[in-house]
Amino acid sequence: MDNCFGDSMKNIGDIIRVAEQHCESRGTRLTKKRKHVLTALIESAKALSAYDLIDVCREKYGEDIPAMSVYRILEFLESENLVHKLSTASKYASCENIIGDKARCYSQFLICKSCSKVKEVGLKPTMIAELQATVKDASFKLVNPQLEMNCLCDDCA
Amino acid sequence: MDNCFGDSMKNIGDIIRVAEQHCESRGTRLTKKRKHVLTALIESAKALSAYDLIDVCREKYGEDIPAMSVYRILEFLESENLVHKLSTASKYASCENIIGDKARCYSQFLICKSCSKVKEVGLKPTMIAELQATVKDASFKLVNPQLEMNCLCDDCA
DNA sequence: TGCCTCAATGTTACATTATAACATCAAAAG
DNA sequence: CTTTTGATGTTATAATGTAACATTGAGGCA
Structure with a gap:
């Protein structure tokens, strides 16, 4: 589901x-x-x-x-x-999960740079933790934990 | 170093x-x-x-x-x-490591959305692997594995 | 040297993305 | 049915980015 x-x-x-x-x-x-x-x-x-x-x-x-x-x-x-x-x-x-359980508001977006097709994938808690640790170590505060990845979709690749 | x-x-x-x-x-x-x-x-x-x-x-x-x-x-x-x-x-x-060993070209950028202060941090291999797996599972190809994180630096926070 | 070539830069025009400031409209609340 | 406030319209303009063509300049070579 x-x-x-x-x-x-x-x-x-x-x-x-x-x-x-x-x-x-x-x-x-x-x-x-x-x-x-x-x-x-x-x-x-x-x-x-x-x-x-x-x-x-x-x-x-x-x-x-x-x-x-x-x-x-x-x-x-x-x-x-x-x-x-x-x-x-x-x-x-x-948003892929409109009314969104908040746990899923940390997402990774795969965006095809050729056709703009986009897929939103939830980030695993371990990833979130690790990203936040890095941010903290660098003396920054995370504002918006949204990751955007520059991709090509299979059709465009 | x-x-x-x-x-x-x-x-x-x-x-x-x-x-x-x-x-x-x-x-x-x-x-x-x-x-x-x-x-x-x-x-x-x-x-x-x-x-x-x-x-x-x-x-x-x-x-x-x-x-x-x-x-x-x-x-x-x-x-x-x-x-x-x-x-x-x-x-x-x-780039923080100008002539760059290629292993470090997967970076995470912490960007202060208020003052634009920026810090580049190398991504750990486990992270890279996990991000790539997600991309592959979603039938996309990663073009540029650069992560940009919307942050506030300590001065601005 | 002087010419040739191609890379680098200049110029002009314009496309795209985005916001500021102020005016108007419309819905809900008294 | 007016008042109030949120939603939308209007106009102008800022900020970011690119296309197309012209010019300049640095190295190679007769």
């Missing part, structure tokens, strides 16, 4: 519903546009840029969201742990 | 000389401007953006290098393994 939803949680409608409840329980709202951006990311196997998302929303929902709004929406979705920013690619991907 | 030069290799002049020989042996040239950009990065404890480097070169060498050239120079220095691009920060840092 690869996510926190179990086998019953397969389709996007279900995921969106969970995301909606998640927001509600935190006193925030998953508005229509936020839902559209999130859906676009969930439906995409590839990480998308903010400007990609503008295009998708126009094509799919006939909705013209200005760049500024998309960035704000992404920022919101990130703060709700529904979306990850992949800084190395300047793109965004939906 | 923290680098491949031993204790005798402490100052910038020595490092630059090694870098120069390294290029020469590879049939490339460490020109004056390339040397200036590399020196600026070596002397900086913080990662610098391309535009930061333009400023440093102007201030320090009275030399006006256009952005395009700085990017090309950085690309060259990267290809010679003298400099790393830190994609998460859109900044650049000199």
